[in-house]
Amino acid sequence: MxxxxxxxxxxxxxxxxxxxxxxxxxxxxxxxxxxxxxxxxxxxxxxxGALPGKTQTRQKDEPERPNIIFILTDDHRWDALGANGNKLIRTPNLDALATRGILFKKAYVTTSICCVSRASILSGQYMSRHKINNFNTDFSKPALAKTYPALLKRAGYKLGFIGKFGIDDKRQPDSLFDYWASAKEEQPVYEMRNKSGKMIHHTDSVGKDISKFLYQFANGKEPFCLSVSFKAPHELDGRPPTFPVQERFKSYYDGVTFPEPVTADPKYWNSFPDFFRTDKNIARERWKPLLSTPELRQETTKNYYRLISGVDEVVGNMVAQLKELDIDKNTIIIFMGDNGFSLGEHGLEGKWYEYEESIRVPLIISGAPLPRKLRREKTDKIALNIDIAPTILALAGVAIPSSVQGKDLIGVLRKKVAERDDFFYEHTFLGGPLLPKVEGVVTKNFKYIRYIEKNYEEFYHTRRDPFETTNLIVTKSKSNELARLRKRYGDLKKSVK
Structure with a gap:
């Protein structure tokens, strides 16, 4: 030089x-x-590093950069987690992460569908900015360069990606990563053949790849960032959809009776307007074979929970391996769902719409590198999927691009970054009658929903009515809060672009 x-x-x-x-x-x-x-x-x-004979090595007084593992489950609703108060589901390893770290009790996604949410996680941006609104659009090269993996790569991190990528399966950014284990398919199958020709469940295959990555890259020479994406507990698409479970988990929850959701009562489905209350609505179409009777609802819920317990087992094995490799003290684990999932609420199955079951997800940040006072923290501050990228970058000491719309959650909890009071929700994939387009505003106490193709509104006092049973628009509420949120909706719609 x-x-x-x-x-x-x-x-x-x-x-x-x-x-x-x-x-x-x-x-x-x-x-x-x-x-x-x-x-x-x-x-x-x-x-x-420019000096002759000198190498770019870490100085003794420099803090060691943490390893970061980001784990994403698919269609994982916020309350399907023991740490969030569910006394029936078995998630001891995830609960242990929450006990040792930060549990975000009010975590949400800004768009509840796989491809959009994953693009928002990688970029820290709303759909209105990153423009990935379907399953065959990918990041441009300049946009990919500003995702958290690309920025960590430039900062010297080794990168791994395992599982379902979920954004334009034909043009995956596999060359960016040092370890890539993701099939080029929009939706992975659950039962698959491994390289030896033996059948293996997708969750178990992800677990094996995690182990391989850690043994290969946990060498202490460079920090690593491993992004893991399970298919579980997403349904296997079909007619009807199914939830294929590993054999060893098929007896889980036998003898357990799950309570019926409050809004599973037919009167809630019947209260929807005609444009929404149609058998062409995909959420209703999938509800019929899976949730339309008490017996179907019990079996579907059990299989959904069984798949989550399978993920929990893999997480437990991963944590044990981190200890075995003696890198647990310098590794941060972030766990999140890419969107929620309705199990019969409002007469629906799936996600897409702005109800709590659809947009609210589990979120845990755990690990010894966290500030000591934040371990064992439970917070009601609003956290979003667009916050993952800036949080990871801040943890790694990497500058956050100005294009990022999310917040560094550790900075929020340390009161160095302002917390948010609300956020914009948008889902415009397909449109009615299959998936009526919806936008709105979510605050700590209220929710405003607008079906933009029909200009139909819903308004809920979510603090008093957490199951969203009473649309205050129908009751002709004259709340000042409704007027404020209508205005706020317009302002946020402009600001997220």
Whole structure:
């Protein structure tokens, strides 16, 4: 490398800085200056790496960058987790993560469908900005370069991706990653053949790839970021849809009777307007073979829970391996669902719409590198899927691009970043009658829903009415809050672009 006179001057400043208490060096950075004019600021390691015979190694006083594992489940509603108060589901390993970390009790997605939510997670952006609104649109090269994996790669992290990618399966960014284990298919099957020709469940296959990645990359030389995406507990599409479960979990929840959802009463489905209350509505079409009788509802709910318990087992094995490799003390685990799932609420099956069962998800951030006072934290602050990218980047000490719309959640909890009071919800895939397009606003206490093709509104006081049983629009409520949210809806719709 040729060293210019300016850089030579800067290297002198670096050497002086390293030996001076009143140095230019702050938090691992050094400013290369002429007189009093600051010309450039770069990391010390970058400048030292330019010296002959020097390598870019971590200095003794630099904090060790954490390994980061991001785990995503598919269609995982917020209350299908023991840590969130569910006394019937068995998720001991996920609950243990929550006990050792931060449990976000009010975590949501900004669009409840796989492809959009995953694009929002990677980019930290609303759908209105990243523009991925279907299953055959991918990131442009400039947009991909600003996703959290690409930015971590530039910062020296080793990258892994395992499981369902979910964004344009024909043009996956596999070359970006050091370890890639994702089939080129929109929806993976549950029963699949491994390289030896033996049948294996998708959840177990993901578990084996996690183990391979950790043994290969947990070497302490470079930090790693592993993104894991389960298919579970997503249904296997078909007519009818099914929930294929591993053999060893098929007896789970035998003898358990799950309570019927409050809004499973037919009167809630019958209260919808004609454009929504149709058998062409995909959520109703899938409800019929899976949830339309008490017996079907019990079996579907059990299989849904069984798939989640299968994920929990893999997470437990992963945590044990981190301890075995002696890297658990420097690894942060983030666990989230890509969207929720209705199990008969409002006479529906699936996600898409703006109800709590559809848009609210589990979210846990756990690990020894977290600030000590945040371990065992339970918070009601609103967290979103668009917050994952900036949170991961902040944990890794990487600058967050200005294009990111989410927030660093650790910064929010440490009161260094302002918390949000509300957020914009949008789902415009397909449209009616299959999936009527919906937008709205969610606050800590209220929810405003607008079906934009028909200008039909719903308004709920979610703090008093958590199951969303009473549409206050129908009761002709004259609430000032409704007027405020109608205006807020217009403002947010513009701001998310």
């Amino acid at each position: 040729k060293i210019t006179p300016f850089i030579k001057f800067g290297l002198v400043v670096v050497l002086l800085a390293l030996n001076s208490p009143s140095s230019y060096a702050q938090r691992g950075d050094v400013r290369l200056a002429r007189g009093s004019n600051v010309m450039l600021q770069v990391p010390i390691r970058t400048v030292l």
